[in-house]
Amino acid sequence: MKKLSVRRRHPLAAFVVLLLALAATGGLYATLAPADEAQAETSAQSLAIEEGKRLYEVGCSSCHGRGAQGGSDGPSLVGVGAASVDFQVGTGRMPMAQTGPQAPEKPAVYTQAEIDQLAAYIASLGPGPNVPEESAYDPARGDAARGGELFRSNCSQCHNFVGSGGALTNGKEAPSLRDVEPRYIFEAMLTGPQNMPSFPDTTLTEQDKLDIIAWLDEVATSESPSPGGFSLGGYGPVGEGLFAWTFGIGALIAVAVWIGARSTKARKS
Amino acid sequence: MSTATESPKTTADAPKNRGKAPAGERVADWADGRLGIYSLAKANMRKIFPDHWSFLLGEICLYSFVILILTGVYLTLFFVPSMAEVEYHGSFEPMQGLLMSEAYASALDINFEVRGGLLVRQIHHWAALIFVVGIFLHMFRVFFTGAFRKPREVNWLFGFLLLVLAIFTGLTGYSLPDDSLSGIGIRLMEAAILAVPVVGSYLQMFIFGGEFPGHDIIPRFFVTHVLLLPGIMLGLVVAHLILIVYHKHTHYAGPGRTNENVVGYPLLPVYMAKAGGFFFLVFGVITMIAATVTINPIWLLGPYRPDQVSTDAQPDWYLGFSEGLVRMMPGWEWVIPGGYTLNFGLLIPLAVFPAMLAVIGLYPFFESWVTKDKREHHIAQRPRNSPTRTGLGVAWLTAFGVTTIGGGNDLFAVHFNLSINAITWFCRIGFFVLPVLAFFITRRICMGLQRRDRDKVLHGRETGIIKRLPHGEFVEVHQPLPQDQLHVLTSHDQATPMEVGPETDENGVRRRINPVERVRARLSRTYYGEQAQIPKPTSEEYHEITSGHGHH
Ligand code: HEM
Numbered sequence: 001m002k003k004l005s006v007r008r009r010h011p012l013a014a015f016v017v018l019l020l021a022l023a024a025t026g027g028l029y030a031t032l033a034p035a036d037e038a039q040a041e042t043s044a045q046s047l048a049i050e051e052g053k054r055l056y057e058v059g060c061s062s063c064h065g066r067g068a069q070g071g072s073d074g075p076s077l078v079g080v081g082a083a084s085v086d087f088q089v090g091t092g093r094m095p096m097a098q099t100g101p102q103a104p105e106k107p108a109v110y111t112q113a114e115i116d117q118l119a120a121y122i123a124s125l126g127p128g129p130n131v132p133e134e135s136a137y138d139p140a141r142g143d144a145a146r147g148g149e150l151f152r153s154n155c156s157q158c159h160n161f162v163g164s165g166g167a168l169t170n171g172k173e174a175p176s177l178r179d180v181e182p183r184y185i186f187e188a189m190l191t192g193p194q195n196m197p198s199f200p201d202t203t204l205t206e207q208d209k210l211d212i213i214a215w216l217d218e219v220a221t222s223e224s225p226s227p228g229g230f231s232l233g234g235y236g237p238v239g240e241g242l243f244a245w246t247f248g249i250g251a252l253i254a255v256a257v258w259i260g261a262r263s264t265k266a267r268k269s
Numbered sequence: 270m271s272t273a274t275e276s277p278k279t280t281a282d283a284p285k286n287r288g289k290a291p292a293g294e295r296v297a298d299w300a301d302g303r304l305g306i307y308s309l310a311k312a313n314m315r316k317i318f319p320d321h322w323s324f325l326l327g328e329i330c331l332y333s334f335v336i337l338i339l340t341g342v343y344l345t346l347f348f349v350p351s352m353a354e355v356e357y358h359g360s361f362e363p364m365q366g367l368l369m370s371e372a373y374a375s376a377l378d379i380n381f382e383v384r385g386g387l388l389v390r391q392i393h394h395w396a397a398l399i400f401v402v403g404i405f406l407h408m409f410r411v412f413f414t415g416a417f418r419k420p421r422e423v424n425w426l427f428g429f430l431l432l433v434l435a436i437f438t439g440l441t442g443y444s445l446p447d448d449s450l451s452g453i454g455i456r457l458m459e460a461a462i463l464a465v466p467v468v469g470s471y472l473q474m475f476i477f478g479g480e481f482p483g484h485d486i487i488p489r490f491f492v493t494h495v496l497l498l499p500g501i502m503l504g505l506v507v508a509h510l511i512l513i514v515y516h517k518h519t520h521y522a523g524p525g526r527t528n529e530n531v532v533g534y535p536l537l538p539v540y541m542a543k544a545g546g547f548f549f550l551v552f553g554v555i556t557m558i559a560a561t562v563t564i565n566p567i568w569l570l571g572p573y574r575p576d577q578v579s580t581d582a583q584p585d586w587y588l589g590f591s592e593g594l595v596r597m598m599p600g601w602e603w604v605i606p607g608g609y610t611l612n613f614g615l616l617i618p619l620a621v622f623p624a625m626l627a628v629i630g631l632y633p634f635f636e637s638w639v640t641k642d643k644r645e646h647h648i649a650q651r652p653r654n655s656p657t658r659t660g661l662g663v664a665w666l667t668a669f670g671v672t673t674i675g676g677g678n679d680l681f682a683v684h685f686n687l688s689i690n691a692i693t694w695f696c697r698i699g700f701f702v703l704p705v706l707a708f709f710i711t712r713r714i715c716m717g718l719q720r721r722d723r724d725k726v727l728h729g730r731e732t733g734i735i736k737r738l739p740h741g742e743f744v745e746v747h748q749p750l751p752q753d754q755l756h757v758l759t760s761h762d763q764a765t766p767m768e769v770g771p772e773t774d775e776n777g778v779r780r781r782i783n784p785v786e787r788v789r790a791r792l793s794r795t796y797y798g799e800q801a802q803i804p805k806p807t808s809e810e811y812h813e814i815t816s817g818h819g820h821h
Contacts, residue, residue: 152574239680
């Protein structure tokens, strides 16, 4: 007790008490505040929705209609979810520039902040898949071998075994998946853009999706090892045949012409 | 020299006269005494081989064939032709723990475990593609120069068999690793077999030894690929080469180069030195390609499973046309009474595919039947001087090209931003229309070239020098061709078309003319008639014009 009473008189005592008091109020605030913070969040959310709505009306409503109910030039976006918007606008497919067999990829028009706002607005219209957490598409958490198997069962019939892409009917195509960000791979599976079927968690579980992403990360990026040398784009035997008919035989004929021209005169003996 | 074996007397004298013979000579003596090499070598060492780069195309085939055998032997040491299921635990991470056939697992091991395995695999596959490219170019060189005519028809047939066998060796080889492309290919083959009416399903059971895929097909393909077909091919290659030596090689026309001789370099030493060098160059080029460019990356394709497919599942290029025939053909199906299905979608491609090949083998016999040409030919023709044949060749190539494009329709759609449906329709129509167009256009071009040759002979070469005559007229100076070029341009012979004879006999009675003969006469006209031959200048014409009355 003595010790304590001595310290009570210490010049810094008042200061320490003050600190403790502050910490206590801070802690109290922290436990009591969530209501307030939620309020702040909802207001940020509604601000985002407001902003998103504004962006939507300028950039998208001409096709997708007011209130995203759909129009003659674009489908209804009610219930497509934030993930779909994040994918479509993030990969530059939306806003679509002109009508064609399918909306092509192009450099994104909106910043990520604006995309989030658009996504928030569309999500507010009806429930749909959300933008995934980062951990949901981290390739390091997947099993590439299993992913390859799943990819060949579910995706390669359109996208080719290493995701080099392929043709669909009437000028539509499944694009190359080389260097597509894991986040968009995840969202593409989740939302099924355009002619691609969607693979909700009931079809491919979260782990399945992670595995597929891990496989693509292993074989379909610019950093993927290519033990055999130049890959010729991974288009299979057609590309190889073209190479044989051009560079392959070309080099050999050049050599043949060279040999043919290199004539030592045969002396009569 | 090895006089020793010929006469004992000289042998006895030899040491006295010149001491001990050098070691090389003694070895040669030893071998000759037992194998009779000398007379063989004497007869063949001075065989002449003419010099032209296009005559080296056959050698490209020969050397790629040798490379294929060498690398194939190496691969055989490590490949396990078995469909037994194993779990993969090799060093290739993205396949860890997958179930696969032993064949596929051992193919992966060749890539990642066997020293030099990946390189050898890639050399083998690139050499296979280049081999068949070489065969094609070689064959068309022979075709367009008429080198298949008597006496070389049999050698043409040997060559044709080599082409067909090469295609099937390629097909079986492609199927061996049991990756997903292999399996998809075998599956299509199975479907085609099943489409054969009546015997289809029996054939399928016979070949696969049970339901698809079964356990037998890979071991069976293995034996076919490494033993049966290469063995037959080796025999045919030897026969092909023996016949070349026997017939002697054709050569292009030129001064002193006649139908009775061959002008070129002796087989030994000049030609052998060149050929040996060329072998190493071919090996080098193919190895360089294999060391830098991936071919058939089976480690990315995954093991075959009948429930999995992929885009870009095409055969190697030489079967692209068969794939194209299947893709182009509408999927017609008839169910005939009794419940049998006739699957025309596969049946018709299955019939057209061998037909497209067979016409190649039969062509020399067709041409000699039409032209009634039974003479021997040792001068290689210039393609322009046989416009109908050249046109037919180009027409065939066009049909082949169209079907090959049809086989890669998806890639062409993606890379040229076209609709795959449009490409398929283009190929369907093009298959019938384009070869006909190609035939007539080619013939026109040949005729144009013949006309130019005629002009060149009669009026000489345009020098580009303009001269003004005293009375003011401008003329271009033409320089007469040198003698050897005149010879090249005029040495070919021109036949006259066959006639069926008069419609009526001497009594005015209608003769019975065999309709087949009529067809033959008609065809003969397409080969030798006015639309196929510009009469080459006669020496009278030449002298009249070059004696120079006011020509320019
Ligand atoms: C395994 C494939 C083949 C090999 C290794 C091969 C090899 C050769 C070689 C080295 C020559 C002499 C050089 C030359 O004229 O280019 C030759 C000539 C010849 N080849 Fe082939 N060939 C093959 C396939 C074919 C095919 C597919 C055909 C035609 C269907 C063919 C028909 C001929 C004929 C008629 C000659 C004689 C040409 C002449 O004397 O002008 N060969 N072959």
